[in-house]
Amino acid sequence: MTDTRPLAELTLVEAALRYVPVVVSFIASTTDTPVSYAPRCDPTAAAAHGMSVRRHPIIIFAHPSTAHPTRTHRRVLETPSPHDKAAMTDEIHALWAKGAIVVTYDPNSPQVPPPQRPARDGRVNLVEPGKAPRLGKGGSPESRVAILHSLAHIESWAIDLSWDIIARFGQVRAMPRAFFDDFVLVAADEARHFRMLAARLVELGSEYGALNAHDGLWDSATETADSLEARLVIEHCVHEARGLDVLPATIAKFRKNGDEASAALLEGTIYPEEVTHCAAGVRWFRYLHARDVEKKDAGEEGQCVDLADEGGGPDEGVVKAFHETVWAHFKGVLKPPFNDEARSKAGFGKEWYMP
Numbered sequence: 001m002t003d004t005r006p007l008a009e010l011t012l013v014e015a016a017l018r019y020v021p022v023v024v025s026f027i028a029s030t031t032d033t034p035v036s037y038a039p040r041c042d043p044t045a046a047a048a049h050g051m052s053v054r055r056h057p058i059i060i061f062a063h064p065s066t067a068h069p070t071r072t073h074r075r076v077l078e079t080p081s082p083h084d085k086a087a088m089t090d091e092i093h094a095l096w097a098k099g100a101i102v103v104t105y106d107p108n109s110p111q112v113p114p115p116q117r118p119a120r121d122g123r124v125n126l127v128e129p130g131k132a133p134r135l136g137k138g139g140s141p142e143s144r145v146a147i148l149h150s151l152a153h154i155e156s157w158a159i160d161l162s163w164d165i166i167a168r169f170g171q172v173r174a175m176p177r178a179f180f181d182d183f184v185l186v187a188a189d190e191a192r193h194f195r196m197l198a199a200r201l202v203e204l205g206s207e208y209g210a211l212n213a214h215d216g217l218w219d220s221a222t223e224t225a226d227s228l229e230a231r232l233v234i235e236h237c238v239h240e241a242r243g244l245d246v247l248p249a250t251i252a253k254f255r256k257n258g259d260e261a262s263a264a265l266l267e268g269t270i271y272p273e274e275v276t277h278c279a280a281g282v283r284w285f286r287y288l289h290a291r292d293v294e295k296k297d298a299g300e301e302g303q304c305v306d307l308a309d310e311g312g313g314p315d316e317g318v319v320k321a322f323h324e325t326v327w328a329h330f331k332g333v334l335k336p337p338f339n340d341e342a343r344s345k346a347g348f349g350k351e352w353y354m355p
């Protein structure tokens with residue numbers, strides 16, 4: 001007999017048997033170490049200090065054969081804790097990578113829109129951008145903590161942005177599977193970056209949430225909520241590209257002031273992976289321009305065709321569209337200095353960002 005009771009009336013075991021869920025158990029404990037149940041405590045950082053974190057299991061109630069990112073995204077976006085967002089992202093990425101989640105979206109089901117604003121707990125006191133802490137030049141421990149805290153905050157929002165672009169645009173724009181591949185991977189990268197930065201803050205005697213921060217990054221997401229092209233340009237080709245411009249100097253500041261651990265984290269992991277995130281923005285903007293504007297075969301895997309216009313260079317049309325999108329949705333102008341080498345690796349030359 002089929003059990004039709006609501007989930008709220010089932011025990012954990014009954015729900016597991018009925019839904020064949022993937023159970024993500026964040027339980028890492030031993031009998032001889034103190035255990036922290038504090039929601040502000042990051043498992044990685046706690047382990048570095050001899051503590052273990054015991055959490056209730058998170059259940060993804062979706063059979064592996066029918067689950068897909070446009071459904072699982074809501075569990076991340078509606079989860080208040082950034083540490084839990086990161087952990088859930090890891091699990092979804094693992095399921096996607098090994099094929100346990102195989103469907104991108106159900107074209108026969110109406111799209112469920114993502115929340116207008118992702119859930120956030122109150123660990124970070126939000127202020128206007130002009131009132132956020134001054135970061136300084138990294139010459140003092142306080143300045144270095146402020147810089148790392150700002151980066152951790154950015155990465156926490158980048159997790160939500162990655163799932164939002166999948167949920168908000170993947171189905172409505174009929175994007176190919178490679179689009180989902182890219183942004184599930186971007187989400188996993190951002191989750192790892194957040195965890196590593198949060199752990200580094202703990203090592204330096206602070207924690208994520210110790211300082212005020214602003215949510216300007218999500219403000220730009222709201223500005224681009226109606227346009228996938230604008231979201232790709234502003235978030236990935238403007239904001240993330242600006243990160244590429246300034247990260248080398250930030251790395252040098254940490255190294256000059258004796259913080260090799262932070263410098264190595266930024267240089268060895270975050271910086272090279274952010275190049276690939278910018279590349280994803282460029283790749284999918286080019287794809288959409290080829291498919292929906294030029295009406296050419298852009299390819300299912302986002303390998304864009306030659307965009308040559310009669311009498312123009314190979315990128316003239318798409319570069320013009322890029323600049324028009326920046327002018328329409330970005331408050332301000334693109335200012336040097338630019339990291340030409342990193343931007344080139346991401347797939348866009350000077351004609352994309354020079355006036």
